[in-house]
Amino acid sequence: MTSDPWEEMTRRWREMYQEHASLAQKNFLDGQAQLATALAGGAVVDPGELWRSWMAFGDSLWGSPLGGGGDAASGAGAIGALRESVSLSLASGGAVSEALRRMAEGPRLADVGTSQRLIAKVMKLWLSVQDSARTYESVVSGAWAQANTRFVERLSQRYGTGTDMPDAKESLKLWLDVANQVLLETHRSEKFLDAQRQLLRSGMDFMLAEREFVEALVEPAGLPTRTEIDEVHRSIHELKRRVKTLERASVTTSLATTSESGSTDVRPRTTSKGKDP
């Protein structure tokens, strides 16, 4: 125990983090052992590839909203981070996906393998996000390729009719107009909307599984979980509603007892006043 509460708190947090990191590492190694068993019958997986995928996952986990407090804005960023991660491409083996699927969806035993199952579930969904991101990016890339093609066609048309080629400024405007048109068309296409929706779904599924995993880690340490805090907020919200309803009922009752006053519009009075800071 030190005399500096801040230092003491940071020390305890650091220890707690290290404990959790160790636990996560142990779970991973246990999961590897299970994977090896699961794969022993046939499919071959590259352990190095799996390790890289795990590291990529770890980066996302500790930098993610649930690792850092569950802020909604960070949550929005997490999807972008997923898509941008170069590491995404490192763990794409079908055998790994299949093994993870079996681990995540296999029979649940009461006291065995919960954390391994959760890790497998998170990793499986991570791969699913990767697949969705690839599909989405291929649709978007297709749109840019289409824009290039149309731009060249326009220039060819000018060339074919003997029109002077546009200068730099005119070329830029033409290119931007063409690209804008193609992107607008793409955004409304079924292909794009399907790919975007699938990416969104995969991302949401991943983040919910990630939350489940993190909550399983922090709950034994007595730390509040996102789910618990949401429940608390809901309770407070419902209490506020009840108070407002009671306030209004109370005003209505007092109106009924003084109905001779003539006023027909009674609401709770204002609660605070002041100058604009």
Add this chain to the structure above:
Amino acid sequence: MPTSLPNATKLMREAATFNTKVAAGMQRLSTITDEHVEIATTPKDVILRTEKVSLYRYRPLSESRIRTPVLIVYSLIGRHTMTDLQEDRSLVRNLLSMGVDLWVVDWGNPSRADRWLSIDDYVSGYVDDCVTAMLDHTGAGKVNLLGICEGGVFTLAYAALEPARVNTLVLLITPLDFHADQNDEELDKGFINVWTRSLTKYDVDRMIEVWGVLPGEFMGAIFSMLTPVRSATKYNLDLLDVVDDERKLLNFLRMEKWLTDRPHHPGEAAKEWLKDLYQDNKLINNTWQLGGRDVDLTRVTMPVLNIFALDDHIIPPATSRVLDGKLGTNDYTEMSLPGGHIGLFVSAKSQGIVGNSIVDWLAGRDA
């Protein structure tokens, strides 16, 4: 045969001019601080604070012409400061200078803690609290409501639920028939309608389960898809166009300041907004309920002015011009104005037009 190989001298001259402009622009940008880019500077006093919501009353800028107070109710997406972006581009100042007693509600910064706030909490709760405060302070018997975009839907719902408290209703760029974009489909308009219909209710629920809110950044990303190339070239082309003109640069930066101020949309309200309205179109079908009460449009018996922008790519005009014959009033006016969703408030061309139209209309209906 066309011969248009670039002239080297001309190219070098253009490059030099361009580089000079960039250098001057960088120098100018480095001297500008946040204080130089103030928005929403019209003086106002806070009258009510309830949770994160604040009600302000603007200080008058001229002699009173409209006695019934006017409450601006803006959307939960974006902030009301757009109505007072800068001194010479301000609906607020235009209305004040024409003698309106003007009030505005600021929704604050909802966070995940506000996940459970519903549209009914806003309409029957906060808007009603604001109206009560206005009546208390002014002694008026009713208020005029001026709803913008989603705020227009809130005020329309309030007018249907509490018609006795509303003298007139002004709707600005308000989506009303969320499926009408399909009747008048234009490639550059109504992507949000298309996008929302591409989702299932389950998708919407999952987003809110994960984030607790509809994150402002997420909506910003969706909005940027409405003008994909402009969004992609805003800082490397548009900014360069104005960077050597201080007045234009500050206008650009003020707009950027407003754009970056994207509050999160509370989760339950977002679910209702996307599912009940964008997907199921309950408002115009007269099947919408708030807090167990019907939002019956035939109960909107006060005069209504509905203004929409002809080049609005966020709220297509077709989705706004739909109230004729749906309300319980014969005093209904539709007004289409040139401009876009934001341009209607901030463009140099529209200055005065919107404010004048509103005040002229209100003047004949003042209580």
